[in-house]
Amino acid sequence: MLSIKDLHVSIAGKPILKGINLEVKAGEVHAIMGPNGSGKSTLSQLLAGRDGYTIDSGSVTYKDQDLLELAPEERSWEGIFLAFQYPVEIPGVNNTYLLRAGLNAIRKHHGQDEVSAVDFLKLVREKAKLVELDESFLSRSVNQGFSGGEKKRNEIFQMAVLEPSLAILDETDSGLDIDALRVVAEGVNKLRSEERAFILITHYQRLLDYIEPDFVHVLSDGQIQRSGDKTLALELEREGYAWLDTETDIASEAGAA
Amino acid sequence: MSSTSEEVQEFVDQQYKHGFITDIETDTIGAGLNEDVIRIISGKKGEPEFMLEWRLAAYRKWLTMSEPTWAHVRFDPIDYQDIIYYSAPKSPEDGPKSLDDVDPKLLETYEKLGIPLIEQQMLAGVAVDAVFDSVSVVTTFKEKLAEAGVVFCPLSEAVHSHPELVKKYLGSVVPTGDNFFSTLNSAVFSDGSFVYIPKGVRCPMELSTYFRINEAKTGQFERTLIIAEEGSHVSYLEGCTAPMRDENQLHAAVVELIILDNAEIKYSTVQNWYPGDENGVGGIYNFVTKRALCAGVNAKVSWTQVETGSAITWKYPSCVLRGDNSVGEFYSVALTNNCQQADTGTKMIHLGKNTRSTIISKGISAGRGENSYRGLVRIAKTAEGARNYTQCDSLLIGDTCAAHTFPYMEIGNSSAQVEHEATTSKISEDQLFYCQQRGIGEEDAVSMIVNGFCKSVFKELPMEFAVEAGKLLSVSLEGAVG
Numbered sequence: 084m085l086s087i088k089d090l091h092v093s094i095a096g097k098p099i100l101k102g103i104n105l106e107v108k109a110g111e112v113h114a115i116m117g118p119n120g121s122g123k124s125t126l127s128q129l130l131a132g133r134d135g136y137t138i139d140s141g142s143v144t145y146k147d148q149d150l151l152e153l154a155p156e157e158r159s160w161e162g163i164f165l166a167f168q169y170p171v172e173i174p175g176v177n178n179t180y181l182l183r184a185g186l187n188a189i190r191k192h193h194g195q196d197e198v199s200a201v202d203f204l205k206l207v208r209e210k211a212k213l214v215e216l217d218e219s220f221l222s223r224s225v226n227q228g229f230s231g232g233e234k235k236r237n238e239i240f241q242m243a244v245l246e247p248s249l250a251i252l253d254e255t256d257s258g259l260d261i262d263a264l265r266v267v268a269e270g271v272n273k274l275r276s277e278e279r280a281f282i283l284i285t286h287y288q289r290l291l292d293y294i295e296p297d298f299v300h301v302l303s304d305g306q307i308q309r310s311g312d313k314t315l316a317l318e319l320e321r322e323g324y325a326w327l328d329t330e331t332d333i334a335s336e337a338g339a340a
Numbered sequence: 341m342s343s344t345s346e347e348v349q350e351f352v353d354q355q356y357k358h359g360f361i362t363d364i365e366t367d368t369i370g371a372g373l374n375e376d377v378i379r380i381i382s383g384k385k386g387e388p389e390f391m392l393e394w395r396l397a398a399y400r401k402w403l404t405m406s407e408p409t410w411a412h413v414r415f416d417p418i419d420y421q422d423i424i425y426y427s428a429p430k431s432p433e434d435g436p437k438s439l440d441d442v443d444p445k446l447l448e449t450y451e452k453l454g455i456p457l458i459e460q461q462m463l464a465g466v467a468v469d470a471v472f473d474s475v476s477v478v479t480t481f482k483e484k485l486a487e488a489g490v491v492f493c494p495l496s497e498a499v500h501s502h503p504e505l506v507k508k509y510l511g512s513v514v515p516t517g518d519n520f521f522s523t524l525n526s527a528v529f530s531d532g533s534f535v536y537i538p539k540g541v542r543c544p545m546e547l548s549t550y551f552r553i554n555e556a557k558t559g560q561f562e563r564t565l566i567i568a569e570e571g572s573h574v575s576y577l578e579g580c581t582a583p584m585r586d587e588n589q590l591h592a593a594v595v596e597l598i599i600l601d602n603a604e605i606k607y608s609t610v611q612n613w614y615p616g617d618e619n620g621v622g623g624i625y626n627f628v629t630k631r632a633l634c635a636g637v638n639a640k641v642s643w644t645q646v647e648t649g650s651a652i653t654w655k656y657p658s659c660v661l662r663g664d665n666s667v668g669e670f671y672s673v674a675l676t677n678n679c680q681q682a683d684t685g686t687k688m689i690h691l692g693k694n695t696r697s698t699i700i701s702k703g704i705s706a707g708r709g710e711n712s713y714r715g716l717v718r719i720a721k722t723a724e725g726a727r728n729y730t731q732c733d734s735l736l737i738g739d740t741c742a743a744h745t746f747p748y749m750e751i752g753n754s755s756a757q758v759e760h761e762a763t764t765s766k767i768s769e770d771q772l773f774y775c776q777q778r779g780i781g782e783e784d785a786v787s788m789i790v791n792g793f794c795k796s797v798f799k800e801l802p803m804e805f806a807v808e809a810g811k812l813l814s815v816s817l818e819g820a821v822g
Binding site: 155159176177180192224225245 | 768769770771773774775776777778779780781782784788789791792793794795796
C-alpha cells in the first residue's frame with residue numbers, strides 16, 4: 084500500500100529525514116518509535132501533505148501513485164488520514180459540518196452521492212459511541228474548548244467516520260490519561276481490518292500495550308535504526324533510547340573509517 | 341513560495357462578478373452643484389416648497405463645511421463640481437405601472453444580479469422597492485402592506501402622500517449639518533425608501549430594497565426614513581451591488597430610524613458595491629450616515645451589516661438610546677480585499693436609564709486591504725444603570741493586509757457597566773491543513789473558516805439573507821484566502 088524508498092527530507096536546508104525505507108501493506112499495524120527530534124512528526128506530516136518540506140531524494144508510492152505529487156485533500160480522498168498530535172481549533176465551524184464536508188468530498192471523488200443529512204447523523208452517532216464521545220461534541224466548534232483527551236478522541240472519531248485506508252496516528256497517546264488511552268486504543272482496534280493499515284507514531288511503549296503492532300521501527304536521527312516485532316518495543320521500554328546514541332556513534336565512526 | 345500563496349493570490353484575483361453596465365437612456369443633468377441644480381432636482385420631483393427650502397438650507401450649510409479627515413482611509417480629493425447630482429431612467433410618461441412596463445434591460449440587470457423580481461416576490465414573500473439609479477422604478481406588495489396600514493414607498497412619493505410625517509421626522513435623527521456627507525445628501529438626495537409602521541402593527545413581511553448605481557459618474561444619494569410607532573415591529577433588508585467602473589463613484593446615503601415606545605426595528609444590510617480592481621482603480625466611495633433614535637421606552641434597534649464592497653467604506657450605524665430601557669445592537673462583518681479600505685463601526689449613545697447596547701464586529705482583511713473598527717460608547721450622566729458589551733475581532737488573511745481598532749468610551753455615570761473584548765487572528769496554515777487533511781479543498785476551507793469567524797453576526801440576519809451573505813463572502817474572498 085505504502086512504499087517509502089530512501090527518502091531524504093530537509094526543512095530550510097536542514098536535513099531531517101536521512102534515508103527512510105518503509106513498506107506498509109494493507110492490514111498491517113506499524114509502530115514508529117523514537118526520541119524527540121528524531122523526525123517522527125516530520126514523517127507523518129509529510130505523508131499527509133503538509134507544506135514546507137523539501138524532498139531532497141527518494142520516493143513515496145501509495146496505491147501505485149506518486150504520493151508526493153498529490154495535494155493534501157487529494158491524499159485524503161485516496162484514503163490517507165492523519166490523527167493530529169495537536170488538533171487545531173476552528174472557531175465557529177461546526178465539528179460535524181466539517182466532517183460531513185470532508186466525507187462528501189471523499190465520496191464525490193469516488194463517484195458516490197453525497198450522504199444525506201439523516202444517514203450522516205446516524206453514522207456520526209454510531210461512531211461517536213465507538214470512542215465514547217458525548218454527542219454534545221458533535222455540535223460544537225471544531226476542537227474549541229475541548230480538553231486534550233477530548234481532542235484526541237475527536238480525531239479517532241473522525242477517523243472512524245472517514246474510514247481511511249491508511250491511518251497515521253501522530254502521538255495520539257501523548258497527554259492522555261489511562262482511561263482515555265484505553266478508549267482511543269479500543270477505537271483503533273475496532274477499526275483494524277484486512278484492508279486498512281495503521282502507522283502509530285509514539286514516544287512510549289504504553290500505547291502498544293493496548294494496540295498490538297505487527298512491526299516496530301525505531302527512528303532516530305532521521306533514519307530507521309532498527310525494525311522488529313513487538314518485542315522491540317518492550318526492549319526499548321526497558322533500556323530507553325540511550326543505546327541509540329552509542330550505536331549511531333559507532334555507525335558514523337564505522338562510516339568515517 | 342508555496343502553492344498555497346499562489347492559490348491564495350488566484351483566489352484574491354477573482355473578478356467582480358456583478359460588473360456589467362446596462363445600456364439605458366437616462367435623463368441626466370450636467371455635472372456640478374449650485375442652488376439651481378438643487379432647484380432642478382426638486383423641480384423634477386415636483387416637490388412641495390418645504391422640501392426645496394429644506395434642501396437649500398442644507399446646501400448653504402454644506403458650503404461652510406469641509407470633508408472629515410479623521411477616518412483611517414486615503415483617497416484622492418473628490419471634485420464635487422465634477423459629479424452629476426441627478427439621473428433617472430428615462431421611461432415613457434411617469435414610469436412603469438407594473439413589471440410589464442419596466443424596461444426589459446432593467447429587468448435583465450436584476451436577473452444578472454440574481455434577483456428575479458417576480459420569483460423573489462413569490463418565493464420569499466418579500467416586498468421589493470427596487471431603486472435603479474435615483475428613481476424607484478418598481479414598488480410591489482403595496483396593497484398587502486396597505487391592509488396592515490404599513491406605508492412602504494419611495495421617499496419622493498411620501499413627500500406628497502405623507503408630508504406631515506416627512507416634515508416631522510426627516511432630519512430629526514440626522515439633522516442638517518450633522519456631518520459633511522449627510523449634509524450633502526440632505527441637499528441633493530435623489531430618492532430612497534419611506535416606511536411607516538402604525539401603532540401596534542407587526543409588519544407582515546420583511547421589507548427589502550435593492551440599490552444599484554448605474555449611470556457613469558452619477559453620485560448616488562439615497563435617503564431612507566423608517567418610523568416605527570408604539571409597539572410596532574419591522575424587519576428591513578437592504579442589499580446592493582454595482583457595475584464595474586473605472587472612475588470612483590461617490591455614494592453618500594443617509595438612513596434615519598425612529599423607534600417609539602416598545603417598538604422594534606431590525607435593519608439588515610448586505611453591501612457589495614464595486615470595490616475597484618486589484619490595483620485600487622475605480623470602485624465606490626461609500627460615505628454613509630445611518631442612525632437610529634430609540635425615542636421611547638423599551639424601544640429596540642438592531643443593525644446588522646455585511647460589508648464586502650466599495651473602495652472606501654466610511655460608515656457607523658449608530659443608536660441613540662434615549663428611551664429608558666431601550667436597546668441598541670450592532671452586528672457587523674466588514675471585509676476588505678485588494679486595495680479596499682474600510683473604516684466602520686458604530687456609536688452607542690446611552691441617554692436613558694437602564695439602556696443596553698451590544699456591539700459585535702468582525703473585520704476580515706485580505707490582499708492589501710485596510711480594515712478599521714471605530715466605535716464610540718457614550719454613557720451620559722442621565723444613563724443610570726446603562727450597560728454595554730463590545731466584542732471586536734479581526735481576521736487577517738495573508739501578510740500584506742492590516743486591521744486596526746479604535747474604540748472610544750465616554751462614561752459619565754459611575755453605575756455603568758462597559759465591557760470591551762478584542763482579538764486579532766490569522767487564518768493559520770494549521771487550520772487550512774487540518775481542513776484539507778479531512779478532504780476539503782483549500783478554497784472551501786478558507787470559506788468555511790471565514791464563515792465560522794462571522795457566525796455570530798450571520799445568525800442575526802434573516803435566513804435567506806444569511807445564505808446570500810455567506811455566498812457573497814465566499815465570492816469576495818475567492819482566491820483571497822490561503
